[in-house]
Amino acid sequence: METAAIEQLIPQRAPIKMVDALEHVNGDVATTAFTIRPDNIFLEEGQLIEAGLIEHIAQSALVFAGQRIWQAGGKVPLLGLLGEVKGFQLSRRPVVGDVLHTTIAMGPNVGGVTLVRGKTVVDGEVIASTQMKVSF
Amino acid sequence: MDMLFENYYYEVVGREGAGDTTCFHIRLLPDCTVYRGHFPGHPVSPGVFNIETIRELAMRVTGRRLLVRRIRQCRFIAVVTPDETPRLDVNLRLTAAETGWLVDADIADAEKTYMTFRGEMMAQETRNRNQ
Numbered sequence: 001m002e003t004a005a006i007e008q009l010i011p012q013r014a015p016i017k018m019v020d021a022l023e024h025v026n027g028d029v030a031t032t033a034f035t036i037r038p039d040n041i042f043l044e045e046g047q048l049i050e051a052g053l054i055e056h057i058a059q060s061a062l063v064f065a066g067q068r069i070w071q072a073g074g075k076v077p078l079l080g081l082l083g084e085v086k087g088f089q090l091s092r093r094p095v096v097g098d099v100l101h102t103t104i105a106m107g108p109n110v111g112g113v114t115l116v117r118g119k120t121v122v123d124g125e126v127i128a129s130t131q132m133k134v135s136f
Numbered sequence: 137m138d139m140l141f142e143n144y145y146y147e148v149v150g151r152e153g154a155g156d157t158t159c160f161h162i163r164l165l166p167d168c169t170v171y172r173g174h175f176p177g178h179p180v181s182p183g184v185f186n187i188e189t190i191r192e193l194a195m196r197v198t199g200r201r202l203l204v205r206r207i208r209q210c211r212f213i214a215v216v217t218p219d220e221t222p223r224l225d226v227n228l229r230l231t232a233a234e235t236g237w238l239v240d241a242d243i244a245d246a247e248k249t250y251m252t253f254r255g256e257m258m259a260q261e262t263r264n265r266n267q
Contacts, residue, residue, distance in 0.1 A: 013173035
């Protein structure tokens with residue numbers, strides 16, 4: 001799969017860029033990757049706080065949506081607005097050095113709002129999941 | 137207790153109320169480095185920074201280090217920026233629950249409500265800093 005650079009797809013930059021790569025795309029499902037580095041702004045005693053995880057999942061959805069638009073020849077980067085987080089569950093906080101693999105399932109776009117489901121896995125274990133509404 | 141975003145993203149300028157409901161008056165700090173990347177030349181407060189602000193203020197109220205275990209619903213209703221909405225009220229209602237606290241919060245000013253949050257937070261185990 002040919003993918004655009006993350007910086008081409010989303011407007012977020014350091015210190016809040018929270019996706020390193022788009023790993024797979026298959027229909028309405030995609031997976032991103034992100035390594036937690038020691039200079040991440042969401043670290044509390046070496047652990048990534050929930051706000052950082054949610055930002056990472058939201059940016060993963062934005063990268064996926066941007067990739068689709070880029071592939072179709074549309075204009076990127078995409079400015080996404082997070083409208084709602086619902087049903088977020090955390091089983092454990094990831095730590096510095098962990099690689100987050102986040103799977104995004106993109107729902108239909110209704111009136112400019114897309115329902116997104118995200119699930120973050122570290123070392124094969126689901127550590128967090130959520131639904132969100134994002135406007136692209 | 138060390139707070140990650142206090143005096144980085146926001147500062148507390150006042151506090152009212154006791155018992156079930158606490159209102160914190162906060163000011164957003166325009167020099168926060170997050171605005172370099174969110175977005176270059178166009179500062180907008182990340183919605184998740186307001187989730188963290190609610191967690192930190194709930195930590196002040198409870199005196200415990202908290203983890204956001206669940207979010208039932210968090211709605212981002214209007215855009216927050218350090219230039220246009222620098223002064224905000226964070227209204228917190230905490231209810232003790234079996235595993236921690238139910239946290240019901242909103243962020244508003246006299247004009248409007250920017251965000252609502254309903255979730256569960258639990259106390260974190262104390263970690264050995266030398267590990």
